[in-house]
Amino acid sequence: MANRDTADDAGLVGFGRYAGPATLILSSLAEGAKHGYALTKDVEEFAGVRLAPGTLYEALARLESQGMIEALEAEDRRRPYRLTAAGAAALRAHLAAQRRATETGLRRLAANWGRA
Numbered sequence: 093m094a095n096r097d098t099a100d101d102a103g104l105v106g107f108g109r110y111a112g113p114a115t116l117i118l119s120s121l122a123e124g125a126k127h128g129y130a131l132t133k134d135v136e137e138f139a140g141v142r143l144a145p146g147t148l149y150e151a152l153a154r155l156e157s158q159g160m161i162e163a164l165e166a167e168d169r170r171r172p173y174r175l176t177a178a179g180a181a182a183l184r185a186h187l188a189a190q191r192r193a194t195e196t197g198l199r200r201l202a203a204n205w206g207r208a
Contacts, residue, residue, distance in 0.1 A: 104182050104183075104185075104186040110147075110150065110151045110154055111186075113143055113147050113148065113151040114151050114154065114155055114160075115183070115186060115187070115190075116135045116139055116141060116143065117131060117135070117143075117148070117151055117152065117155060117161075118155070118160065118161070118175060118179055118180075118182065118183040118186075119135075119138070119139075119183065119187075120134045120135055120138070121161060121173060121174060121175040121179070122175055122180065122183060124174070125164055125172040125173060125174040126172055126173065127167070127170035127171060127172045127173070128145075128148055128149065128152070128170070128171070129170070130172075131143075131148065131173075132145075132148060152173060155173075155179065156173070158178075159176055159178050159179075160175070160176055160178055160179030160182055161173045161174060161175055161176060161179050162174055162176055
């Protein structure tokens with residue numbers, strides 16, 4: 093499974109249950125640097141998902157430890173994060189794999205269950 097190996101190399105597969113929050117966070121940071129509250133609001137707006145603080149900060153710590161994001165100098169009491177080149181590559185690979193899975197699922201539904 094060459095496609096899965098690419099995603100494995102990119103690093104999101106190792107996130108387990110945090111892959112969803114990691115994808116949302118990286119997608120938010122692809123737009124530019126944000127602090128935790130701004131990340132939460134952005135994710136809620138574009139994905140309709142509210143990340144609990146524990147989930148958010150655990151995912152941020154994992155992403156930072158893997159070099160996918162980096163913390164910037166604090167502004168007041170808020171610490172913004174930004175996407176790194178490694179994070180952009182991981183997100184691109186992960187989203188491409190998700191796109192393939194989504195397109196396959198939709199194609200199979202249409203072929204076997206019609207369009208609803």
